Amino acid sequence: MSKAFTKETDRDDDDDVQEAEIPKGIKNYMTVQGYQALRKELEHLVKVERPDVVSVVAWAASNGDRSENGDYLYGKKRLREIDRRIRFLTKRLEMAEVIDPALQPNRDQVFFGARVIYENQNGEEFDITIVGIDEADPLNGKISWISPVAKALLKAREGDSVHLVTPAGPQELIILEVIYPQAD
DSSP states (O other): OOGGGSOOOSOOGGGGOOOOOOOTTOOEEEEHHHHHHHHHHHHHIIIIIHHHHHHHHHHHHTTSOOTTOHHHHHHHHHHHHHHHHHHHHHHHHHTEEEEOGGGOSOTTBOOTTOEEEEEOTTSOEEEEEEEOGGGOBGGGTEEETTSHHHHHHTTOBTTOEEEEEETTEEEEEEEEEEEOOOOO
16 A cells, blocks of 8 residues: 555554553652652663664664664654653652651551561461552562552551452451661
């Protein structure tokens, strides 16, 4: 089919992928470490990665025909990805409410930033840290403060038993220990 009859844009289908939205009415709490990690990523994208890709795209564009120039086409796509991530990070950092868990006065109670060791009704022990939405990494024990487990644990104290509703049925969790980082 002739190109005259097809709709082509400079965008790819994966450009429509949205980053995780923060639910309405929910604050974007973030630990100091999480905020610093996002700032570091943003700085790297702006100062290192984007300028490198721009120079490759400029070099590739100077080679002439862009329609079959892989370096040019890939570079443009990568620039769109970088720019989208920069916009996302900028927005998230602007709305972040940074909380330092080391300053928590109620250290025996579960709040944002707490590391919690708990046991389920089967006797299995879990060690998690309650963090911000953008910091969550469940495979490494970091769960979002809006996750069902975190919501069940919040405001409980060491020794408390809390109720958690799961797809497999209700569970009782016993809080064994609540740990906060030490203030500097």
